[in-house]
Amino acid sequence: MQFRRLLIALALAVSVIASLAGVGQGEAAYQLGAPEKVLQGTITVSAASSLSESFVEIAKEFQKENPKVKIRFNFGSSSSLVAQIQAGAPSDVIASADLSNIEKLIKSGEVTSSGYPKIFARNQMAIAVKPGNPLRVKTVGDLRNVKFLSLCGLTVPCGQYAATVLKLARLNINESKITRAVDAKSALNAVSIGDADASIVYLTDVLSAKKSVALVKIPRALNVDAIYGVALLRNSANREVAVAFINYLVSAKGQELLQSFGFIKI
Amino acid sequence: MTLRLDGSVNLGAFTLKCEIASENEIIAITGSNGVGKTTLLRVLAGLVKLTTGSLLIDDQIIDDAATDEFVPAHQRNLSMVFQNETLLPFLTVRDNIAFPLRMSGMSRSQSRELASDAILSHGISNLANLLPRDLSGGQSQRVALIRAFIGAPKIVLLDEPLSALDENARPELRKFLREKMSKISGYKFVVTHDRQDVEKICDREIRLD
Amino acid sequence: MTKRRPISRPPVFIFVGAIFGVMYICLPLVSLLRKISWGSLLSQLTDGPTLSALRLSLVTSIAATVLALILGLPLAWVLARVSFRGSYLVRAFVMLPMVLPPVVGGVALLAAYGKSNGLIGALLFDNFGVQLTFSPIGVVIAEAFVALPFLVMAVEGGLRAIDSRYEELASTMGANEITKFYRVTLRLLRPSLVAGIAVAWARALGEFGATITFAGNIQGRTQTTPLAVYLLLESDPQAAYSLSFVLLVVCVLVLISMRDRWLGSKR
Numbered sequence: 001m002q003f004r005r006l007l008i009a010l011a012l013a014v015s016v017i018a019s020l021a022g023v024g025q026g027e028a029a030y031q032l033g034a035p036e037k038v039l040q041g042t043i044t045v046s047a048a049s050s051l052s053e054s055f056v057e058i059a060k061e062f063q064k065e066n067p068k069v070k071i072r073f074n075f076g077s078s079s080s081l082v083a084q085i086q087a088g089a090p091s092d093v094i095a096s097a098d099l100s101n102i103e104k105l106i107k108s109g110e111v112t113s114s115g116y117p118k119i120f121a122r123n124q125m126a127i128a129v130k131p132g133n134p135l136r137v138k139t140v141g142d143l144r145n146v147k148f149l150s151l152c153g154l155t156v157p158c159g160q161y162a163a164t165v166l167k168l169a170r171l172n173i174n175e176s177k178i179t180r181a182v183d184a185k186s187a188l189n190a191v192s193i194g195d196a197d198a199s200i201v202y203l204t205d206v207l208s209a210k211k212s213v214a215l216v217k218i219p220r221a222l223n224v225d226a227i228y229g230v231a232l233l234r235n236s237a238n239r240e241v242a243v244a245f246i247n248y249l250v251s252a253k254g255q256e257l258l259q260s261f262g263f264i265k266i
Numbered sequence: 267m268t269l270r271l272d273g274s275v276n277l278g279a280f281t282l283k284c285e286i287a288s289e290n291e292i293i294a295i296t297g298s299n300g301v302g303k304t305t306l307l308r309v310l311a312g313l314v315k316l317t318t319g320s321l322l323i324d325d326q327i328i329d330d331a332a333t334d335e336f337v338p339a340h341q342r343n344l345s346m347v348f349q350n351e352t353l354l355p356f357l358t359v360r361d362n363i364a365f366p367l368r369m370s371g372m373s374r375s376q377s378r379e380l381a382s383d384a385i386l387s388h389g390i391s392n393l394a395n396l397l398p399r400d401l402s403g404g405q406s407q408r409v410a411l412i413r414a415f416i417g418a419p420k421i422v423l424l425d426e427p428l429s430a431l432d433e434n435a436r437p438e439l440r441k442f443l444r445e446k447m448s449k450i451s452g453y454k455f456v457v458t459h460d461r462q463d464v465e466k467i468c469d470r471e472i473r474l475d
Numbered sequence: 476m477t478k479r480r481p482i483s484r485p486p487v488f489i490f491v492g493a494i495f496g497v498m499y500i501c502l503p504l505v506s507l508l509r510k511i512s513w514g515s516l517l518s519q520l521t522d523g524p525t526l527s528a529l530r531l532s533l534v535t536s537i538a539a540t541v542l543a544l545i546l547g548l549p550l551a552w553v554l555a556r557v558s559f560r561g562s563y564l565v566r567a568f569v570m571l572p573m574v575l576p577p578v579v580g581g582v583a584l585l586a587a588y589g590k591s592n593g594l595i596g597a598l599l600f601d602n603f604g605v606q607l608t609f610s611p612i613g614v615v616i617a618e619a620f621v622a623l624p625f626l627v628m629a630v631e632g633g634l635r636a637i638d639s640r641y642e643e644l645a646s647t648m649g650a651n652e653i654t655k656f657y658r659v660t661l662r663l664l665r666p667s668l669v670a671g672i673a674v675a676w677a678r679a680l681g682e683f684g685a686t687i688t689f690a691g692n693i694q695g696r697t698q699t700t701p702l703a704v705y706l707l708l709e710s711d712p713q714a715a716y717s718l719s720f721v722l723l724v725v726c727v728l729v730l731i732s733m734r735d736r737w738l739g740s741k742r
Contacts, residue, residue, distance in 0.1 A: 077709075079709045080708075080709055083708065083709055130591065147606075148609050148691070148693075150691070153692075153706050153709075153710075154710070155706070155709045155710035156709070175693070175694050175695065176693060176694070176695055176696055177693075178693060178694075179609055179691030179692050179693045179697070180692045180693070180694070180698075180706065181687075181692065182687075182705065182706070186687075189688075190691060193582065193585055193589075194585055194589065194591075194608060194688070194689075194691070195585070195589050195590045195591050195596075195606065195608035195609060196609070196691070311647055312646075313643050313646070313647070338646070338651075339643070339646040339647050340646045340647075340648075340649050340650055340651050340655075341651075343649075344647045344648075344649075345647070345648075346644075346647040346648075348640065348643075348644060350640070351638060351640040351641060351644060352644075354641060354644065354645070354659065355641070355663075356662050356663065365645075365648050366648040366649055369645075369648050369649030369650050369654065370649055417649075423647075
């Protein structure tokens with residue numbers, strides 16, 4: 001008697017879970033042959049963490065123009081996002097802080113190469129220090145006097161860009177003075193709330209955190225061009241909305257918004 | 267040589283008032299359940315402090331409520347057998363018996379030897395290496411009684427010492443207790459419900475009510 | 476004294492539930508084993524950065540457990556045996572690191588011991604030049620922070636469960652306070668103490684969020700094994716699996732050694 005009750009309970013539970021899992025899949029709906037397609041549904045955008053602030057703004061504007069659309073973000077380091085997607089994480093769009101990560105996805109088949117990646121932003125590196133710049137860091141070379149430097153891991157785009165900056169400045173900093181973060185935001189946090197003395201991250205990140213860190217610019221000669229690329233993922237459940245979002249990014253409106261956060265014209 | 271207890275203990279649930287004077291004799295403490303017999307033993311043992319009055323042994327203040335003088339249990343040269351929890355659960359029978367000797371400073375080997383002697387003379391060699399959890403209630407109590415007399419206690423406190431044993435096992439142990447306690451020059455108290463215990467072991471009876 | 480006979484035939488649905496419970500845990504662990512390339516296991520583990528991560532984890536987790544013992548034993552004693560107003564509040568606060576997200580714990584540690592604007596940390600740095608962050612000491616602090624509640628909980632529970640009559644018995648047999656503590660209390664406490672130490676150590680070993688936030692991720696100095704695994708996942712997944720395997724084996728070994736003998740009465 002008890003066993004049967006348990007089976008019924010289990011069946012109910014399974015069906016509830018199944019229906020919940022069904023929610024959240026982007027549903028594309030359009031009328032065949034109709035002149036105007038109303039965009040609706042939800043898409044998931046996997047974006048580099050340095051895009052957190054700007055993309056949230058862009059999503060707001062995009063959703064204003066398309067009220068039936070909902071955009072969900074998954075922020076992280078570009079390399080970890082790629083790993084997730086390769087492991088089967090459901091996503092519609094990938095926006096990466098470099099092009100090589102998108103190349104990885106083209107190689108492994110999650111992105112079809114036709115027309116992608118689309119370059120949508122450029123970024124530069126900058127140095128973040130404690131407010132007031134107590135250690136008087138003026139150039140990249142001054143970083144040799146810093147006690148602890150916060151950088152992204154070497155497998156993360158922002159970490160690779162920082163390594164290039166240091167190489168260009170012919171600065172060799174001992175690994176024992178470098179604390180490696182998993183993405184640009186965490187690298188910056190080590191300076192803003194932690195005890196790291198300086199960090200080399202994206203200019204846009206330092207600008208967003210201007211309340212808690214001070215900015216030291218890196219001259220063009222020692223700087224890198226971080227080229228950001230965006231691509232549609234093959235397994236997107238809502239191509240319509242995903243493509244529309246990508247196009248919005250490269251449109252004039254999208255570019256204006258990105259530049260307001262410190263990104264450079266492509 | 268006298269023990270003089272004149273005071274009371276307030277345990278919240280009840281108050282025990284008593285006046286006892288004892289010389290070298292074996293005293294039975296009887297009375298109905300809950301009247302405070304065990305509490306009296308605990309006062310004599312130093313596990314409970316007097317709320318009023320005092321306890322003097324050989325004219326030395328052992329417990330004085332007024333002046334807050336108090337000699338703790340481990341300094342009273344006691345030997346006590348509780349009604350339950352008579353043995354330390356993590357020691358073998360032999361080590362349990364040897365424990366009071368160890369506490370008095372004897373070496374481990376010597377105390378074990380004496381314990382083994384006692385075990386042998388009581389014919390319980392088969393229990394020597396067992397742990398308390400492997401013993402029956404009666405066996406535990408026997409071991410506790412052997413332990414009670416291994417040292418040279420001045421105060422002996424027994425709480426229902428034979429209650430866990432069969433009727434037919436008791437006479438032998440009553441003789442044992444009588445023998446051992448008579449040899450001790452000190453203060454001996456036996457809480458019991460058993461009239462046979464009172465008659466065969468003790469010199470005097472104090473009835474609590 | 477009664478011994479409980481184990482019930483050998485549970486009702487079917489309890490049995491089924493238990494099977495699911497076991498599988499829920501075992502399936503991921505077994506799947507991990509499948510991913511390991513056994514041939515290159517040794518070379519991956521003896522690689523420089525990996526070895527230093529392993530060594531650092533070993534040293535810091537043991538030190539953190541010792542610290543947790545030093546701070547936790549007196550605390551557990553007071554909580555278990557001293558009745559004072561607000562003891563329930565104290566207990567709640569001590570248990571906090573157990574339920575707090577580890578990164579939040581790390582942020583809190585920064586607020587206290589960070590050299591830039593930590594309550595104590597700034598004082599330490601300005602007056603003595605001592606910086607706790609980004610150092611192995613910082614790792615120990617972070618690990619001990621999350622491990623302490625587990626130790627306190629186990630020991631407090633163990634102390635409460637001790638029958639005070641055994642301690643009284645020891646007193647009547649001539650044991651003074653110190654002897655009583657060593658020979659009786661600690662001995663009765665041993666199963667709980669051992670279990671508490673094991674859990675606290677395992678927690679310290681696996682700590683990630685508080686460590687990376689407070690002590691940072693400096694190879695050779697503060698990059699413990701969990702942090703190394705996290706970074707390796709992208710650059711060299713195989714090495715990540717190998718390292719995870721080591722952690723797994725260590726924990727399994729410790730847990731296997733926690734037999735009945737140490738954890739309590741045999742049935």
